[in-house]
Amino acid sequence: MTQNPATVTSASLYERLGEVEGITLIVDDVIEAHMNNPVIKGIFIPYKDQPERLASIRQHTIDFFSAGSGGPVEYKGRDMPATHKGMAISAEQYMCVMDDIMSVLEEHGIDETSKKDVLAILWSLRKMIMGK
Incomplete structure (x- = not known):
């Protein structure tokens, strides 16, 4: 999914991430990475035994990233x-x-x-997430 510079500057982050389809694939791979990361897997592994809860978290994450990157998606979480x-x-x-x-x-x-745009968003969220 490598893009040329003209596409990058004119497209929204949502578009550059592949819209809902691309974001869904990214979220699925991120969830898998979290479940394999020795530092954080303890937070995520229990959801494997709660498929309905995991599906809900997954969908909220897709919606959050879609809406937060400029997509026409409403985050309801x-x-x-x-x-x-x-x-x-x-x-x-x-x-x-x-x-x-x-x-x-x-x-x-x-x-x-x-x-870099995603990193900036993640960095901006840290104080809302850490230590809560």
């Missing part, structure tokens, strides 16, 4: 502090989440500008 309340996510865990996401974007051939 809870806000970030409410979603992560009681999880006490550490800085190390948050960095692992970011690393997993960035690695998946690389695997999907997402361009550097788009990866």
